Each structure stands twice: as structure tokens, then as C-alpha cells.
Amino acid sequence: MNVRINAFGVNVLRTKRKSPRTTLMIDGHKTQILVDTGSTINILNDSVVSKMKVKPKLIKTDTKAYAYGQKEHLPMKGKFTATVETDKKVTTGTFYVISGRYDSVAEL
Numbered sequence: 106m107n108v109r110i111n112a113f114g115v116n117v118l119r120t121k122r123k124s125p126r127t128t129l130m131i132d133g134h135k136t137q138i139l140v141d142t143g144s145t146i147n148i149l150n151d152s153v154v155s156k157m158k159v160k161p162k163l164i165k166t167d168t169k170a171y172a173y174g175q176k177e178h179l180p181m182k183g184k185f186t187a188t189v190e191t192d193k194k195v196t197t198g199t200f201y202v203i204s205g206r207y208d209s210v211a212e213l
Contacts, residue, residue, distance in 0.1 A: 129211065130190035131200065132159060139208045146170060147200045148210040151182055154202050161185035163202060170201060179203045 125140040131149070134157040138149075148170065154161065163183025170179045182202045189198045198211075 127191070127211070130188075132157065132161065132187040134158065136209065138211045141210045144210050147198050148179070148207070149200045149202050150207055150209050151202050151204045153209050161187060161200075166201065168201060170203070172207070179207060180205055 126137050127140055129136060129138050131153075134153075136149075136153050136156075146168070163185055166181060166184045168181060168184070170181065171177070172179060180203055182204055184199055184201045186197055186199050189196050
């Protein structure tokens with residue numbers, strides 16, 4: 106059974122997998138993203154970025170991000186700032202782009 110909860114003005118769908126996800130529009134591109142209120146940054150997988158109609162210009166970053174409990178940092182490709190829309194709010198956010206098979210994560 107799916108249960109809808111509301112976190113910070115964003116409708117979050119909690120499934121049997123217990124992974125809260127929501128849909129965001131990032132610079133006009135609709136994408137499903139994992140909600141992690143404990144995260145300090147927003148992360149997008151490069152496969153999501155490759156599907157965007159208007160490709161963002163990535164800015165080099167020295168930021169190192171680690172998945173929970175990991176000693177090796179995620180493979181960071183760069184970052185960009187984008188307009189982010191939910192069904193209730195429009196704002197801007199910085200997204201760090203990683204390569205590999207990782208979930209996209211929002212720090213909502």
C-alpha cells in the first residue's frame with residue numbers, strides 16, 4: 106500500500122521499499138528523486154542530466170560526497186544551479202552531478 110506524506114511542502118510517495126521519493130521539475134525536466142532530509146547536498150545522476158532538453162553547464166567542484174557508511178567518495182562530475190519546481194513551490198537549488206549507478210538525492 107502506498108502512503109502519501111508531506112515533507113517541506115513536497116508530496117512524497119512512500120512505497121513498500123520504504124524509500125521516500127518525489128517528482129521534481131529541474132529546469133523543466135521532470136524526474137523522480139529520493140528525498141533524504143539528512144543529506145547536505147542535492148545529487149543528480151549523470152543519466153538524469155543526459156535526458157534534460159537543455160543541458161546544464163557543469164562547473165568544476167572540489168566537493169567530495171560520500172554515500173552513508175562509505176569511505177570512498179562519489180565520482181563527482183561538476184555542479185550547476187537550476188530552477189526547481191514542486192506542485193507547491195518554485196525555488197533554485199544547486200545540484201552536484203555524479204557518474205555511475207547511484208540514486209539522485211534531494212536534501213529536502
